[in-house]
Amino acid sequence: MSPTLRDVAERAGVSIRTVSNVVNGFAHVAPATRARVEQVVAELGYRPNTVARSLRQGRSRMLALVVPELDVPYFAELTRFVIEHAAARGYTVVVDQTDGDPTRERELIMNGTTANLFDGVIFSPIALGGADLRDRTVTTPVVLLGERASAVGLDHVMIDNVTAAGLATRHLIELGRTRIAAIGDQNDETRQTARLRTLGFRQAVTEAGLRVDPVLLRSTSFFHRADGAAAMAELLALADPPDAVFCYNDLLALGALRTALQHGVRVPEDIAIIGFDDIEDGRYSTPSLSTISPDKEQIARLAVELLANRLDGDTTEPVEVPADFTLQARESTLGR
């Protein structure tokens, strides 16, 4: 086994208290003692046992980031920022993937199987709704990411999806498009994000004096490339296909783009496409992808700050913090 405080103490001829002081960089240790202890620490290769420390102190300085899918670029990119900001506040982040599996989400957030392992959790829910979250028994602080029915009594960072979807839709309308489709609506009522984007889409279309043709509003089970590709194939098969498509994320848009080009449809000349998330893939596709760009760094920073403040004893009311977003118009709507 690896050496313990006691091993070091015995060998250095001091008490474990003194070793602990040295290891933790406390002030009042005689220089000579400190030197001797440090030498023994090096000799033995002593490392503090994180687990014992956590048990004793009741905290681990570790945060969990719980996301549905790490191989969805949006989450991978967001994760980088969360790790950076957490490090700045002295926390280590471990990442957990749920696949949107309710059991797994519940396990991580509600039951607290790992409750005492992490000081706090940043959680991007898929399956768990406001009702579930409300009767959480575990007291580990949580910050929610993305859209959720409000008033769950938890801190929450999100963008205004209705406005953002409207921004994307109006961009298409301003380009002179009149027959505008949307890909990514979801019937499942826990999928708030999709519902809010549909709402923003509908509003924008209606306000422009256009009509929302129900056949142009395509539902998908997931937000993956394959779903976007399939939905676009359906749209192209229509007697009267759209001249523009708003996809609820960039993966859907990239799938849709691929299908369009494969069918010989020109983008944006025949159909303009806009996505959502501003993942790096979309900046390197041909044509490059117009998109709504949420400020991922800001989202990560806000989430970490909120959580860190709670851990520092902030007991004010839970808040909903809006994050910024911008329209990035690229070749898939503007052309070269």
Next chain:
Amino acid sequence: MSPTLRDVAERAGVSIRTVSNVVNGFAHVAPATRARVEQVVAELGYRPNTVARSLRQGRSRMLALVVPELDVPYFAELTRFVIEHAAARGYTVVVDQTDGDPTRERELIMNGTTANLFDGVIFSPIALGGADLRDRTVTTPVVLLGERASAVGLDHVMIDNVTAAGLATRHLIELGRTRIAAIGDQNDETRQTARLRTLGFRQAVTEAGLRVDPVLLRSTSFFHRADGAAAMAELLALADPPDAVFCYNDLLALGALRTALQHGVRVPEDIAIIGFDDIEDGRYSTPSLSTISPDKEQIARLAVELLANRLDGDTTEPVEVPADFTLQARESTLGR
């Protein structure tokens, strides 16, 4: 605070030993006792404290997966498989990102800041070389992923990069291409992967009776889209540009593809492009990307098995296990 074994024991009028037995599903507990305890557990919302359990047992049933960058799709996709296979063997995986920072890699692997937190580590190194790894003091079992100077005394799962690079290169040659470039060589000698792929590339070109024009072998600092885009721009600026390019990963290839199309170069008619990793992006680009496809699921499975076996007490000599790969020829070399 959350309730402890003692709280449950007192309330149920039994000893903590009995509660522990119930919680852990041990056999010999009288049905009546079990029922009573279970009721109190539910009432109080008792959850075992993972940290205390880890300290006591000396193991956590958690594995760390340490990768350079989660927003590199290859690692994100691999991570999914690692999580799945680890779960099948009863382990939880937490993911850690190093950015290839030597300090951070050392911290995680060598020093064992988190040593007692994880039972084992699956590590995809960037900065740390064989020499570093050899004098590791921490005894937590490690499985290495990807290329590394051998004989570091650690289990190791990798594909044969020389052969794989040769396969990609020969594919281009068989298509009748004669002026073949490579993007992704790296001067840094710790970057074994790049060196081995260059070796395979050179061998294949030479064996075909062609010449490796030094100007066609482009080094890049990283393996990102931007690096591929920049390298391709340089190649296109040559008096005598290549008619095929082998990129050392798919991100480089996607960047190169974007630049080529932007310059009005037709792919594959003017320049054929092949990548490496078979990430999902490449299946949806236009043209879709030919690539070498390492069996990521197999890599993940082997790594987890190797590690789990070590944790089960396997003390045989460390092994190097080769993983499979295949050529996926798509539109970027074959056309529609």
Next chain:
DNA sequence: CTGAAAGCGCTAACAC
């Protein structure tokens, strides 16, 4: 089948 008690490695209150 169940209870009592030791102890995992550490920190922190309390002594001197």
Next chain:
DNA sequence: GTGTTAGCGCTTTCAG
């Protein structure tokens, strides 16, 4: 400035 010690919550001998 340093030593002694209790105890974080749990598992696990050892008794009975």
